[in-house]
Amino acid sequence: MANSELSPLLRTPLYSLAQASKARFTGFSGWEMPVQYLGLKIEHQAVRTQAGMFDISHMGKFTFVGKDLISAWQNLVPSDLSRLQPGEAMYTLLLNPQGGIIDDIILYYQGESDTEQKAVLIVNAGTTDKDKAWILENLQSDSVTMADISQQQALIALQGPKASQILQSLVAEDISAMKAFTHQTVSINGSAAFIARTGYTGEDGFEIMLEPAAALQLWQSFLKAGVIPCGLGARDTLRLEAAMSLYGQEIDETTTPLEAGLNWVVHLDDKQDFIGRSALEKQKQEGVxxxxxxxxxxxxxxxxxxxxxxxxxxxxxxxxxxxxxxxxxxxxxxxxxxxxxxxxxxxxxxxxxxxxxxxxxxxxxxxxxxxx
Known part of the structure; x- marks a missing residue:
């Protein structure tokens, strides 16, 4: 957590709307973030029974383009990325040589065009700079280009059993066929938006990445549709009920995926070498x-x-x-x-x-x- 006396906390493009809603704020990973709007229980139950929305624009966002993107990325994660089809996403991990978790991430594979593969990566806010440096140091390809779009794009999470219905009312394209961990680019209020059926609450929902001006408009559209704005407090209770790990608490560079119950992202039988493999093989053999x-x-x-x-x-x-x-x-x-x-x-x-x-x-x- 940043010390505001040493460096000012960053603010997301949606900060002014949270302020207008009289949200309570807190410092989180160097950002001034809303922790509560109407109250934790109200926000939590809105997501469980109807729909709630979160400003998650503080998270790190990267794009990758290159003809051997997927194969170049295989060294960086313990998961077999060759399983990814265009329009699919995978939750996985960046590991250090000791098998410790540098970060948990989601890689969204957009497919191939003009012989180049494209992908979007979302990482935790507090590890954005560390992740960027690690990836640039260890990405085994000169043909893959990485762009940091963290400051250029806003990110909204719409979560809850009514999320699909509400989002569909604002999207030109049909999104009913989207499954969990799939994504596509659509038009919302006339602006291009990257939408993914992913989330951090244990409920159905979407994460929507778009330009700041369009995000402000979308947030207001959601408010008019009756969506409850939610802060970090409800985000934490929701993910904890779903037993989802929080980086810096359940997982960090001193914990391995085998200890953290994330064995399912480690594909030792299907992959060749990757950073941390020997450490995980040894731990699996000896037992955690x-x-x-x-x-x-x-x-x-x-x-x-x-x-x-x-x-x-x-x-x-x-x-x-x-x-x-x-x-x-x-x-x-x-x-x-x-x-x-x-x-x-x-x-x-x-x-x-x-x-x-x-x-x-x-x-x-x-x-x-x-x-x-």
Whole structure:
């Protein structure tokens, strides 16, 4: 989190609309972001039952063009990108040589034209500069061109069971056939927009990238359609109910995908070499020593980030994220614990202000949408 006395916080193109809506703001990854509009519970439930929208323009955005783009990218990620068809996207990771997670990313493959392949990459706000430097250093191709469009494009997430219906009313093209993790370029209010059926809430929804002026107009169109604006607070409770990792908390350069439960993005059998492969092969062979688990508190005491996980009087791990989940109605958390204590049903305790309170390892995610 940036220190505003050292450097001013950045503001997204939609900042003025959030200010006009009397949103509460907070510093996040160097940006001044809305944390709450109408209230966390109202915003959270809007996404679960109807539709909510988030300004996520702070996230890093890149484009790539080159005739061997996909093959050049294979060294950078543990996932087999050759599986991607034009119009599809893949959630994957940038890894360091030790198998630690530099960032979790989504690569959107746009296909090939004039013998050149094209792709869009979305990364976390706090790692944008680090990711850019890492990619430029390790991309094994002189023919692939990378452009940073982070400041030129705005990004809005429209999430919830009514998201498709609301977006379709503003889009000229038919989007009903779009599946999860697909994308296309459409026209919204007469402006070109890149839309992807992806999100970070556990609900159906879209992420929409477009020029700032068009984004301002779209946000206002969504407001008129009854979409509830949502801040970082609801974004965090929604993703936590869906057991989605937050970079800097559940995952970082000291955690591997095998520890974090992201084994499904690691395609060791289908890929040749990639950065971090030998470390992951070794860890898979030896077995992970710790795992990221879901915890449910017995009462309503909340296990917060950094709280110690205790077993038989000894600290055995640490909470990465925790909240009182609005939809689930229980205090839930994610935490790293030894593999031997990671089975569903395992009884543990959380130390809160010098006292310990009972918790149980439960199956993830904590919530599954009935609308998907």
């Amino acid at each position: 020593k710790r795992r990221l688990v879901g915890l449910e508190m017995s009462g309503r005491h909340i296990a917060r980030h950094g709280y110690r996980v205790v077993s038989e009087g000894k600290a055995v791990g640490e909470v990465t994220s925790g909240t009182l989940a609005p939809t689930v109605g229980k205090a839930i958390a994610l935490a790293y614990v030894p593999k031997s204590l990671s089975k569903v049903g395992q009884a543990l305790e959380i130390e809160i202000r010098g006292k310990t309170y009972p918790a149980t390892v439960v199956k993830k995610p904590f919530y599954r949408s009935p609308h998907r």
